[in-house]
Amino acid sequence: xxxxxxxxKFRVLKTGQSMTLxxxxxMNHEYMYWYRQDPGMGLRLIHYSVGEGTTAKGEVPDGYxxxxxxxxxxxxxxxSAAPSQTSVYFCASSVSGSYxxxxxxxxxxxxxx
Amino acid sequence: xxxxxxxxEVTAVEGAIVQINCTYQTSGFYGLSWYQxxxxxxxxxxxxxxxxxxxxxxxxxxxxxxSDSYGYLLLQELQxxxxxxxxxxxxxxxxxxxxxxxxxxxxxx
Numbered sequence: 001x002x003x004x005x006x007x008x009k010f011r012v013l014k015t016g017q018s019m020t021l022x023x024x025x026x027m028n029h030e031y032m033y034w035y036r037q038d039p040g041m042g043l044r045l046i047h048y049s050v051g052e053g054t055t056a057k058g059e060v061p062d063g064y065x066x067x068x069x070x071x072x073x074x075x076x077x078x079x080s081a082a083p084s085q086t087s088v089y090f091c092a093s094s095v096s097g098s099y100x101x102x103x104x105x106x107x108x109x110x111x112x113x
Numbered sequence: 114x115x116x117x118x119x120x121x122e123v124t125a126v127e128g129a130i131v132q133i134n135c136t137y138q139t140s141g142f143y144g145l146s147w148y149q150x151x152x153x154x155x156x157x158x159x160x161x162x163x164x165x166x167x168x169x170x171x172x173x174x175x176x177x178x179x180s181d182s183y184g185y186l187l188l189q190e191l192q193x194x195x196x197x198x199x200x201x202x203x204x205x206x207x208x209x210x211x212x213x214x215x216x217x218x219x220x221x222x
Contacts, residue, residue: 042212
């Protein structure tokens with residue numbers, strides 16, 4: 001099992017460009033999450049999904065959109081990138097609610113110039 | 114909303130014991146989790162406490178006091194590989210985890 005994978009691993013964007021980050025999990029987990037982590041800080045929840053076809057806002061959703069068309073995939077989109085979105089993005093999945101162990105992907109390091 | 118406080122950094126020598134405290138404020142509390150993250154890596158799950166008391170898993174133990182809104186992670190017999198950041202996280206109503214800012218543990222020989 002690959003667990004949770006993320007593509008790409010690194011990306012540099014110019015202000016105003018758009019991109020999509022892909023997260024895939026092969027553990028048949030219902031719940032999936034997108035976090036961002038800024039240097040020296042904890043993880044902040046952007047959006048999450050409690051099942052195929054559902055999404056919900058987290059702590060810092062502005063400037064991001066998500067989609068969960070298939071159970072195993074969770075996409076994070078940036079429509080018009082801003083320097084404030086420079087961060088490391090982590091995807092995670094879990095069997096069910098927040099009290100279950102979350103499994104994290106390796107992260108995507110995004111720089112917006 | 115939720116808020117968590119934990120120390121920013123702790124330094125100790127190999128073989129020592131380190132306790133990382135975490136205090137939280139939240140509504141609809143379910144439990145307290147701990148995650149480890151090495152530099153450049155992804156967070157990995159260490160433990161989860163839903164009830165008061167101590168949970169032991171090898172060299173690591175985690176404690177929770179719901180009445181005090183307080184928990185700690187105890188790292189025993191410290192090894193160099195334990196140098197990492199440790200995050201507490203609260204589970205509350207809404208299927209979400211809220212993470213603390215992290216404690217950086219530096220283990221010296």
